[in-house]
Every structure is written in structure tokens, then in C-alpha cells.
Amino acid sequence: MENRICGLFGIKYPLIQAGMIWCSGWELASAVSNAGGLGIIGSGSMYPDVLRTHIQKCKAATDKPFAVNLPMLYPQIEDHINIIIEEGVKIVFTSAGNPKTWTAHLKKHGITVVHVVSSVKFALKAEQAGVDAVVAEGFEAGGHNGREETTTFCLIPMVKEKLNVPLIAAGGIATGRQMLAAMILGADAVQVGSRFVASEESSGHFNFKNRVVEAGEGETHLTLKELAPVRLIRNKFHADVMNAYANHATVDDLKTLLGRARAKRGMFEGDLDEGELEIGQISGLIDNIKPAAEIVEEIISEFNLLQANWPSQVL
Structure with missing residues (x-):
């Protein structure tokens, strides 16, 4: 080709x-x-x-x-x-x-x-x-x-x-x-x-792969634009982010919530609740x-x- x-x-x-x-x-x-x-x-x-x-x-x-x-x-x-x-x-x-x-x-x-x-x-x-x-x-x-x-x-x-x-x-x-x-x-x-x-x-961890396969329409959301825009599967961590926004979180508040290695925790270690699960709408x-x-x-x-x-x- x-x-x-x-x-x-x-x-x-x-x-x-x-x-x-x-x-x-x-x-x-x-x-x-x-x-x-x-x-x-x-x-x-x-x-x-x-x-x-x-x-x-x-x-x-x-x-x-x-x-x-x-x-x-x-x-x-x-x-x-x-x-x-x-x-x-x-x-x-x-x-x-x-x-x-x-x-x-x-x-x-x-x-x-x-x-x-x-x-x-x-x-x-x-x-x-x-x-x-x-x-x-x-x-x-x-x-x-x-x-x-x-x-x-x-x-x-x-x-x-x-x-x-x-x-x-x-x-x-x-x-x-x-x-x-x-x-x-x-x-x-x-x-x-x-x-x-x-x-x-x-x-990626098999837990994350399986969660991607299970994901349906509308289960992802683009957020955290103040830090670096990322599309996340809706889970407990995503709910915590949405709650932070509802409570008028500052950029520093969001950084604290995100912490370190949040993406590793979700995608590489397979924590489907507290991890950051990055994936596309597809x-x-x-x-x-x-x-x-x-x-x-x-x-x-x-x-x-x-x-x-x-x-x-x-x-």
C-alpha cells in the first residue's frame, strides 16, 4: 500500500x-x-x-x-x-x-x-x-x-x-x-x-483490558483540563474528581487528588476503583x-x- x-x-x-x-x-x-x-x-x-x-x-x-x-x-x-x-x-x-x-x-x-x-x-x-x-x-x-x-x-x-x-x-x-x-x-x-x-x-493490566472490553457507550468522560486533559472510564476516582469540581476545587486541589502514579495504579496495576483508567470513546x-x-x-x-x-x- x-x-x-x-x-x-x-x-x-x-x-x-x-x-x-x-x-x-x-x-x-x-x-x-x-x-x-x-x-x-x-x-x-x-x-x-x-x-x-x-x-x-x-x-x-x-x-x-x-x-x-x-x-x-x-x-x-x-x-x-x-x-x-x-x-x-x-x-x-x-x-x-x-x-x-x-x-x-x-x-x-x-x-x-x-x-x-x-x-x-x-x-x-x-x-x-x-x-x-x-x-x-x-x-x-x-x-x-x-x-x-x-x-x-x-x-x-x-x-x-x-x-x-x-x-x-x-x-x-x-x-x-x-x-x-x-x-x-x-x-x-x-x-x-x-x-x-x-x-x-x-x-496494561488484564483488569484494565477487561474493563475496556466491558465498557459501553457513554462510559468515558474528558476531564482534568486544568492539569492535562484526559478521557477516563467512570469509576470511583472519576466520581471523586466530579465531586471535587462540584465543590469548586482549585488546581492545587485537583493536583492533590490526582497525586502520583494514579494512571499506573489503574492501567498497569489494575486498580479499577482508585486508578486513572484512560481510554477513548471507541x-x-x-x-x-x-x-x-x-x-x-x-x-x-x-x-x-x-x-x-x-x-x-x-x-
């Missing part, structure tokens, strides 16, 4: 696995890459030495391209960048910060840089910073999200109208049908997160846990079938 993203990354399919904290280690990244997509190691939940280990294990498990997601809010980001360069990682997805800060430095070392945004404004800033591609992530997505609450179907055509570099759509995409819809709207590829959380290779459509390679095959097969019959099957 030839397009701008496949050529840029050297991959078979324009399908990227999102770099998700606590869920996307080397096992998931290598499995997706081996299946023809682009796997991503989510470094935001890793100490520097842990990241190095995951990169080395990923290199041993696949001879295909893979990437590292680099949240720029990470306190030891310079250590992470040095490790990425030393280990010869060729593709980096940056997020949660200003792309100007590190793009030129990474590109100087021959690294392809992609930045994640949630608005046209920041897509243009990323392009001006020199990134090679942009991920435009809609309101439906889990994890850290934008404050604008622009849905993917609105965001992608608006960004496409202004952007020259390749565009990757993210947020609410888990099937081949949704992949085709995003690409008809102007995306060159799609990034899939929540569907890969519910994979056998995901490093969780309501996910009803099983399967190998990552099967997920890739399922998405691409449906995409190819529908594309081959486009537009007869949709008119």
Missing part, C-alpha cells in the same frame, strides 16, 4: 499504533511493526533505563521500523532523547509540548519527527517547527487530549485544508471502516490507540482481546474490502 506515510516510515500499511503510557511497551510495538504497521513504544511511563531496555528488546524482536513516543512534559526528557539517539531510533512522535523545543535537534541526528496536536492552530505551529508529519487527534481519543473538544471528523478536514506535510488521523478509530472514513476526509494514515490496549501484547465498540497482528489484519482487511468497492457500498 503506497502513500506518503508508508514512504516516510518505510512501512507496509498506513496504520500506526499509538504510544500509550503503561500499555505500549516493546512487545506491542514489535508485534504491530512485524504485522506491517508502525509500532510505538510509549516512553512517558518509563524511567530512562527502562526506555533503553524496551528499545533494545524491540530492536531484537523486529527488523521493521518502530518509533518512540516522547511526551515533552516528561521531567527527564533530555535523558530520553539521548537514549533515543544512542540506540539509533529512527522515528519519534512528540506530544504534550512545544515542537520547536526538540524537533531541530532530533532531525539533526537523522530522526523523522511527528508531532501530535488537537487543533489547526497547533498543527500549523508543528509544521512551522519543521516536523515531518502531524497527528491530528480528535476529542474522542483517550489519554492526553486537547481542550477544544473538536471531534475527529471535524478536525481532519480542517487540518487537511491548511497543512502541507502528511496528516495522520487519531481519535475514535478502531476498524477498517473508520480508517477509510478518516482517509476520505484527508488523512494519509490513522493512529489507533484504544483498540491496541485490548491486545494480548499490551502491557471502547464502547471493543468487545474482545486478541493478538496485535490479528487486530492489524482485521483493520486492513476491512479497509481494503471497502476501498475496493468504494463508492458502490456506501451510496
Whole structure:
């Protein structure tokens, strides 16, 4: 399948696995890459030495391209960048910060840089910073999200109208049908997160994976915008957050309530009551846990079938 993203990354399919904290280690990244997509190691939940280990294990498990997601809010980001360069990682997805800060430095070392945004404004800033591609992530997505609450179907055509570099759509995409819809709207590829959380290779706790599978329509909510917008499954911790808002909590109050390692507690350790359970709205459509390679095959097969019959099957 030839397009701008496949050529840029050297991959078979324009399908990227999102770099998700606590869920996307080397096992998931290598499995997706081996299946023809682009796997991503989510470094935001890793100490520097842990990241190095995951990169080395990923290199041993696949001879295909893979990437590292680099949240720029990470306190030891310079250590992470040095490790990425030393280990010869060729593709980096940056997020949660200003792309100007590190793009030129990474590109100087021959690294392809992609930045994640949630608005046209920041897509243009990323392009001006020199990134090679942009991920435009809609309101439906889990994890850290934008404050604008622009849905993917609105965001992608608006960004496409202004952007020259390749565009990757993210947020609410888990099937081949949704992949085709995003690409008809102007995306060159799609990034899939929540569907890969519910994979056998995901490093998320089985309690969390099972809760994602059980989640129905309307069971997630985008909140904590004062800190970093995140979409959560409704549980006791979410109820505590809503109660804090009802009582006019300050930013410091919210920070105290969130505490440290709340996401780890929920997604990696499996505490479904007190943990932060980050997932996208598309969780309501996910009803099983399967190998990552099967997920890739399922998405691409449906995409190819529908594309081959486009537009007869949709008119």
C-alpha cells in the first residue's frame, strides 16, 4: 500500500499504533511493526533505563521500523532523547509540548519527527517547527487530549485544508471502516490507540483490558483540563474528581487528588476503583482481546474490502 506515510516510515500499511503510557511497551510495538504497521513504544511511563531496555528488546524482536513516543512534559526528557539517539531510533512522535523545543535537534541526528496536536492552530505551529508529519487527534481519543473538544471528523478536514506535510488521523478509530472514513476526509494514515490496549501484547493490566472490553457507550468522560486533559472510564476516582469540581476545587486541589502514579495504579496495576483508567470513546465498540497482528489484519482487511468497492457500498 503506497502513500506518503508508508514512504516516510518505510512501512507496509498506513496504520500506526499509538504510544500509550503503561500499555505500549516493546512487545506491542514489535508485534504491530512485524504485522506491517508502525509500532510505538510509549516512553512517558518509563524511567530512562527502562526506555533503553524496551528499545533494545524491540530492536531484537523486529527488523521493521518502530518509533518512540516522547511526551515533552516528561521531567527527564533530555535523558530520553539521548537514549533515543544512542540506540539509533529512527522515528519519534512528540506530544504534550512545544515542537520547536526538540524537533531541530532530533532531525539533526537523522530522526523523522511527528508531532501530535488537537487543533489547526497547533498543527500549523508543528509544521512551522519543521516536523515531518502531524497527528491530528480528535476529542474522542483517550489519554492526553486537547481542550477544544473538536471531534475527529471535524478536525481532519480542517487540518487537511491548511497543512502541507502528511496528516495522520487519531481519535475514535478502531476498524477498517473508520480508517477509510478518516482517509476520505484527508488523512494519509490513522493512529489507533484504544483498540491496541485490548491486545494480548499490551502491557496494561488484564483488569484494565477487561474493563475496556466491558465498557459501553457513554462510559468515558474528558476531564482534568486544568492539569492535562484526559478521557477516563467512570469509576470511583472519576466520581471523586466530579465531586471535587462540584465543590469548586482549585488546581492545587485537583493536583492533590490526582497525586502520583494514579494512571499506573489503574492501567498497569489494575486498580479499577482508585486508578486513572484512560481510554477513548471507541471502547464502547471493543468487545474482545486478541493478538496485535490479528487486530492489524482485521483493520486492513476491512479497509481494503471497502476501498475496493468504494463508492458502490456506501451510496
